Amino acid sequence: MFFLKELPSQQMVGTYAETYGTDPAHITSALLMMRRASLLIRRLDAYFAAHGLSQLRFLVLIVIDREPERQSLTPNEIASRIDVSKPVMTRTLQSLQQNGLISLAASQTDKRSKEAALTAAGRQQLQDALPGYFRILSEEMAHPPAAGD
Structure with a gap:
């Protein structure tokens, strides 16, 4: 900040x-x-x-959702796409799971690893947040604040 x-x-x-x-x-x-x-x-x-989110929680949801050819990502894959430490990512994924927004399940290819997928509630929460998110970004670029704002 x-x-x-x-x-x-x-x-x-x-x-x-x-x-x-x-x-x-x-x-x-x-x-x-x-x-x-x-x-x-x-x-x-x-x-x-x-919307019951934080910037980090939103980013995790959108990172999982933006992989059209995949339904899930490993925590390491998510962490590599978001600039936070692994402990922060672990806590965030646990919180999202507790809130029913993602599921964490054993990987089909590596049983030692987990994969995170959006639940129906997580997909809905993301879809509910996206229109306003894009509106804010668009407004920011269309009407930049004055230097003293």
Whole structure:
């Protein structure tokens, strides 16, 4: 998260940029991008919470769903597609299973491994969340916030 509500003045950025040999326009653009991304993440977090999800839980569901030729993935395959530690992934998968959104079953090819698949409830929860998710992303790109927002 980027916590600055008020970005540094152009004068301050210019002074630092000159001191450290960087382009002030690049620094300002990066700061604006970080601020905008932070606001978007907060908006998405609130949206997911209203749908009984978190960003991570949503990402796990969508990663499993986006494999059209497969109905399930191993926890390691899911973890390799999402930037979290294995312990966090394990807890998230257990939570999704406890909530009935995924099933964890022994792999057909490797009995030592498990595979995660969406349940009907998980597929429905994902389908319920996707329209608003895409609406938020679309709105963000169509109406970017002003620099001071």
